[in-house]
Amino acid sequence: xxxxxxxxxxxxxxxxxxxxxxxxxxxxxxxxxxxxxxxxxxxxxxxxxxxxxxxxxxxxxxxxxxxxxxxxxxxxxxxxxxxxxxxxxxxxxxxxxxxxxxxxxxxxxxxxxxxxxxxxxxxxxxxxxxxxxxxxxxxxxxxxxxxxxxxxxxxxxxxxxxxxxxxxxxxxxxxxxxxxxxxxxxxxxxxxxxxxxxxxxxxxxxxxxxxxxxxxxxxxxxxxxxxxxxxxxxxxxxxxxxxxxxxxxxxxxxxxxxxxxxxxxxxxxxxxxxxxxxxxxxxxxxxxxxxxxxxxxxxxxxxxxxxxxxxxxxxxxxxxxxxxxxxxxxxxxxxxxxxxxxxxxxxxxxxxxxxxxxxxxxxxxxxx
Ligand SMILES: Cc1cc2nc3c(=O)[nH]c(=O)nc-3n(C[C@H](O)[C@H](O)[C@H](O)COP(=O)(O)O)c2cc1C
Numbered sequence: 001x002x003x004x005x006x007x008x009x010x011x012x013x014x015x016x017x018x019x020x021x022x023x024x025x026x027x028x029x030x031x032x033x034x035x036x037x038x039x040x041x042x043x044x045x046x047x048x049x050x051x052x053x054x055x056x057x058x059x060x061x062x063x064x065x066x067x068x069x070x071x072x073x074x075x076x077x078x079x080x081x082x083x084x085x086x087x088x089x090x091x092x093x094x095x096x097x098x099x100x101x102x103x104x105x106x107x108x109x110x111x112x113x114x115x116x117x118x119x120x121x122x123x124x125x126x127x128x129x130x131x132x133x134x135x136x137x138x139x140x141x142x143x144x145x146x147x148x149x150x151x152x153x154x155x156x157x158x159x160x161x162x163x164x165x166x167x168x169x170x171x172x173x174x175x176x177x178x179x180x181x182x183x184x185x186x187x188x189x190x191x192x193x194x195x196x197x198x199x200x201x202x203x204x205x206x207x208x209x210x211x212x213x214x215x216x217x218x219x220x221x222x223x224x225x226x227x228x229x230x231x232x233x234x235x236x237x238x239x240x241x242x243x244x245x246x247x248x249x250x251x252x253x254x255x256x257x258x259x260x261x262x263x264x265x266x267x268x269x270x271x272x273x274x275x276x277x278x279x280x281x282x283x284x285x286x287x288x289x290x291x292x293x294x295x296x297x298x299x300x301x302x303x304x305x306x307x308x309x310x311x312x313x314x315x316x317x318x319x320x321x322x323x324x325x326x327x328x329x330x331x332x333x334x335x336x337x338x339x340x341x342x343x344x345x346x347x348x349x350x351x352x353x354x355x356x357x358x359x360x361x362x363x364x365x366x367x368x
Contacts, residue, residue, distance in 0.1 A: 004214055005040045006184045008177070009082040012047040013089040013100040020121065020158065022047060025088045027163045028119055028150075031170045032177045039181050044082070048099045051075065055102055062108035072106055079110040083191075084117075084184040085143070086176060091122035091130035096137070104137055112142040113190035115183035117176040119150045126151035144187060148172070148179040189265035202299040203263060203291060211258040211270060216250040218267040219258075219284075223249070226286030234320035234343070240368065241284060258284070259303055261296065271300040273307055280305075280312040280351065283368055301333065308351055315349045318368045344368065 010029060014021035029045055036043050053071055060066040067073050089100055104111070116138050120127025128151050135145045150172045157163055196207035211219060223241040231237050244252075256272040269287040273280060282304045287296045305315060319326040321340050327347070331337075335347035 004185075004188070005042060006083045006181050007042045007044065007081060008036070008084050008086060008180065008184075009078065010043055010045045010086045010088065011100075011103070012045070012049070013087055013097050013103075015047075015049040015097070015099045019049070019090075020154070020161070021088055021090060022049075023158075023161055023163060024119060024121055024152065028086065028088060028173055031173045035174045035177055039177070041177065041181055044078075046078065048097075048103055051103065053099075053103055053106060056105050058106070062106060065109065075103070076107055076110055079107055082114065083188070084115045084180045086117045086119060086180065087134065088119045089121075089127060089130050089134065091120065091125065091127040094129045095133040096130045100134065101137060104141060108141070109194065111138070112194055113187045114143055115146055115180050115187065116143045117146040117148065117180045119152070119173065119176065121152040121154055121157070123154055126153040144183060146176060146179050146183065148176045150176060189262065192262065201261070202294065202296045203261070203268060206261050206263040206268060208259055208261055208303070211253055211260040213250040213253045215260065215267070216246050216253055219253065219260075219270065220244070220246055220249050222267050222270060222286055222288065223284070225289065230320045230323055230326075233324070234322045236320075236343070238343075239320070241286075256283075257307070259300065259307075261300065269296050269300050271304045273304045275309045275312060278311065278313040279316045280308045280314070282315055282317045285317075298333070305349075312351050314351055316346065317348075318344050318346045320368075321345045 010025060012021045012025040025045060025047065029043055033043060051071075053075060058067055058069060058072055060068075067076055087100065089096060092098070118131045118134065120131045122128075122130065131149065131151070138145055150169060152158075152163075152169070157166070157169075192209055193207040196209055199208070201207060223244065227239050227241040231239055231242060237243070252272070256274045258270055258272040260267055261269040266288075268291055270284060271282065272284045273282055275281070282301070285297055285300055285304070287300070308315065315335075316338075317330065317335070319330070321343055323345075327337065327345060330347050333349070335349045338346045338348045340346070
C-alpha cells in the first residue's frame with residue numbers, strides 16, 4: 001500500500017480578520033513541502049475563512065450523507081478526497097475555535113479512518129488545551145489523532161506577525177508529517193473496507209474493490225506467486241502473468257475491469273474481465289497460496305461471470321494446455337474446451353439469454 005500517494009489537507013482553523021493562523025499555516029507548508037515531495041504527499045492548504053461555511057444548516061444528520069447545500073457538497077468532496085489532515089488551530093477560551101468544531105460537525109463518514117495532526121498556538125499553554133478539546137471530538141468521527149505535535153507559545157515564536165526561525169520547530173513539523181503519512185498508509189485498508197459496502201465475501205473480514213493502475217505493484221506480486229504452479233505443470237516460464245513488467249501490468253489494469261479481494265491491506269485474489277465483440281473474456285484468476293481450497297477462486301469466477309455485459313454470448317478463458325487440474329475444474333464449472341494449440345487451452349461457457357450464468361461448486365484457478 002505504501003507506494004500510493006497521500007493527499008493531506010492543511011486546515012487553518014481561525015477565521016478572524018488579521019488572524020495569526022494563516023501565517024502559521026504558511027510556515028508549516030513551506031517547512032514540510034520538501035519532505036512532502038520526498039514522500040509523494042500532495043499538500044492542500046484550506047482556510048476555514050475561505051471555506052465560509054455557515055453554522056450547520058443541513059436538515060439531515062451528517063451520518064445520512066444527504067446534503068442539500070452546495071457548500072456542504074463542496075466541503076464533503078474535499079474531505080472525502082483527503083487521506084489525512086493537519087489542523088492549524090488557535091486556542092479560544094481553553095478550547096477549539098467554534099468554526100473548527102462547526103466544520104467537523106458538517107460531515108460524517110468522510111472523516112473516518114484518517115489521521116489528524118495538530119499544530120497549535122496560543123498564549124500560556126501554546127494552544128495545547130485546544131488540541132485536547134479537539135481530540136475528544138475528532139475520535140467520535142473515527143479520525144485518528146497523532147501523538148506527534150507542534151505547539152507554539154506566541155510570545156516565544158512570533159515577531160510582528162511573522163514566525164521567528166527555529167530549526168527545532170521545523171524538525172517537529174516534519175515529524176508530524178512523517179507520522180501522519182505512516183498512519184494514513186496503515187489506515188488505508190480501514191477506509192477501503194468502510195467504503196466497500198456490505199456484500200457477501202468469501203473470507204471473513206475481507207472486502208472487494210475494483211483494481212486500478214495504482215494497484216500494479218500488488219498485482220505484480222500476486223501474479224508472480226500464483227502462476228508458478230502453472231509454469232511447473234507446463235514446463236515453461238513463457239506465461240504472461242510471470243513475464244509482465246510493472247508498466248505492462250499498469251497498462252492492462254487501465255483497460256480491463258479487475259476485481260480485487262483484500263483483507264487488512266493484503267491482496268488475496270483477483271480476476272479480470274473484458275468484453276471483446278460478443279465474448280466476455282475472463283482471466284488473471286488468482287488466489288494467494290494460503291487461501292486455496294476454500295472456494296475463493298470459485299467465488300471470484302462467479303463475480304466475473306455475474307458481471308457479464310448484456311448481449312455477450314459466451315464467456316471465454318484460457319489456461320495452460322498441460323494444466324490438467326485447472327481444465328478439470330473449469331469443466332466442472334460448466335466450461336468446455338474450445339481449442340488447444342499445444343501451449344494454451346481455450347475454454348468457453350455459453351451465456352443464457354437471461355444472462356444468469358450458472359456457477360457449480362469447485363475451485364478453479366490459473367485462468368490466463
Ligand atoms: C476569542 C479568543 C479567545 C482566546 N482564548 C485564549 C485561551 O483560552 N488561551 C490562550 O492561550 N489564548 C487565547 N486567546 C489568544 C489567542 O491564542 C491568540 O489571539 C491567537 O492569535 C488567536 O489565533 P488567531 O489569531 O489565529 O485567531 C484567545 C483569543 C481569542 C480571539
